Amino acid sequence: MWTRDTAPPSPGVLSPATERATLVLAPNANAWTFEGTNTWVLAEPGSDVCAVIDPGPDDDAHLAAILAAAGTRRVVEVWVTHAHSDHSELARRLAAVTGATLRAANRRLSDRPFADDELIGIGALEVRALWTPGHTGDSFCFSLPAEGSVLTGDTVLGRGSPIVEPGRLGEFFASLDRLSEVLAASGSVLLPGHGPALPDPLPELERRRQARMRRLDQVAQAMADGIDEPEALVDLMYPGLAPDLRDAARISVEASIAHVHTTAHPVPT
Template structure:
């Protein structure tokens, strides 16, 4: 499905359509995917960046149906700004994750958080929004951001996984708001579920989510092992670690990789395995 056209609604199953925003990048893959859930009335999940053409494409796909809610997984600027013009056009409430205007100076996939996001209703774990024949139940999945939510569609066994689990790459976990300890716990949480398919914020649907989540946990354990070995060899700085760990990876992604390595180091520090040593890191 990776050949989808931006702005063209694609029906994935009877209750779910997606519309791709035209914001491709090395971090967003082909762009941000907005989802329209429902038939008679609908919800829109992650309406995307501030892009008039994308909002127009969403309105075309909605085709005059009542919009019960505009639902947000998190407030990065490739996901939430379009909620405001879409709400103005449809009268729908903005619901989902909590507001978070966090000044994160690290490089992000999406420039920064959306400081103007103002939800009418924040959904806690297990709370839901509903329409005719559909329910979206919130699942707290912090880690990529502290306010990240996923949304389960129990009628079909689908899970809208936002940027927590994506269909093309692992998530950036960028401190101080991104937290590797929380991220790993959220992956373990998903591993305990039996969702049929994930619809992520970026990339294709995930048809075997349990296998992917196990692989993601394994990948993070592998990165953790690399970091511990490098620290043990006396490699003390994050840039030096990234140069050794990410050979062959697009160098444009290295600043983001440095943030994820920092997140791993903070997790390892919390577990008593490494310590900060002046301007670098050492074995505890």
């Protein structure tokens, strides 16, 4: 399993993470995607069918790697955690090649949206769909009750904090709460959409919450001091930020501004 203590796999190299989940790292590394998009192949041990989660970029080599990961198993489901192109671009092509059903919450990708708390069978494998808005309004995570793992898309990354759409920061905190509840009983590992697996899930979720709260406190304090323009807040909070990450920082700041305005977030003392 790829964790923070081990080297990432090379793109296209199959990397088993759990008994039921295999990682195929996509070749689309950049400042926003880290090493690339994590494509997951899910199957019950010994099954002749599987599902592919977040097929990633429309790339011939990556398509071939996904099919190699499936092996002799038939791909019967193709799912995307949310509609951003680094997760969904290959989805239609993969579904067409394999004859699989394509599912997504976003109706531009699929006319079979997930239902919150839906239990889905992939052969003998049971998967629970969890609506976890925040990063986007169409974000879903997928829990594998048999082993306690959760595929988190961009709701929880292998490191750092995801972008949260302005107006959805409250939803994001609620989604972290929900994941904590799901994982409290028998959670084993978080399998994110980018970055390494997180084998100690509950403390990781709390760290993500506290990091976001610290940023929110910083924005609230800056706004109380009269600094309320997004670009000025980016300059204040992210000194020395690489230019290709500035848009991401601005979106996160805008989400914090919206949250402060709508919740009367207290200024830290």
